[in-house]
Amino acid sequence: MSGYGKxxxxxxxxxxxxxxxEMCCKRPYHVSNASGDRIQSCELHKGEWGKAGSVICWNYFHDGKARVSEHLIEAVNDDENLIVFRVIDGDLLENHKEFKFTMQATPKGKGSMVHWTLEYEKHHENIQEAYSLLEFVVGMSRDIDAHLMEGK
Structure with a gap:
């Protein structure tokens, strides 16, 4: 029996x-400059940067291990600053049948609110919830923000 998580x-x-x-959607290959402890690289495997239907591959460091994850850009909405990535290959699929990341940035005061949603189906219910991965994207978001603010 499997378990769903959100x-x-x-x-x-x-x-x-x-x-x-823009950094997360159109220039993810620069995320390693902002969050090098977490993200080693991001490569385009198919399509165009920031376009739905494109495939990108992340090389990252999580839970003490080097990992790889290939993502299909499932949806992009430039007006809403929203992007949806669906994992199609890599380490995350060892424990999950499906895994999806949604990121949306909205105005808040002089800055923004970044909302991340992780949705997944585990191979079985004994697999831990993805809290450490949620912490990973939160940390990466803070790193990106710090990097962007340096280059004001």
Whole structure:
């Protein structure tokens, strides 16, 4: 028997929503410059950066291990600063049948609110919830914000 999971986090940042979204959607290959302890690289395998239907591959460091995850960009909405990634290959699928990341950046005061949603189906109910991965994207978001604010 499998188990479904959905985790969410909101991170208040100082960067404008469009800048944060641009880094995550249009220039994810720069995320390693902002969050090098977490992200080693991001490569385009098919399509165009920031376009639905494209495939990108993340090389990252999580829970003490080097990992790889290939994502299909499932949806992009430039007006809403929203992107949806569905995992199609890699380490996350060892314990999960499906895994999806949704990120949306919205204006808040002089900065933004970044909302992450992680949705997944585990191979079986004994697999832990993805809290450490949620912490990972929260930390990465803070790193990106700090990087963007350096280059004001």
């Amino acid at each position: 985790l969410q986090a909101d991170i208040e940042i100082k960067s404008p929503p469009s800048k944060f979204y």
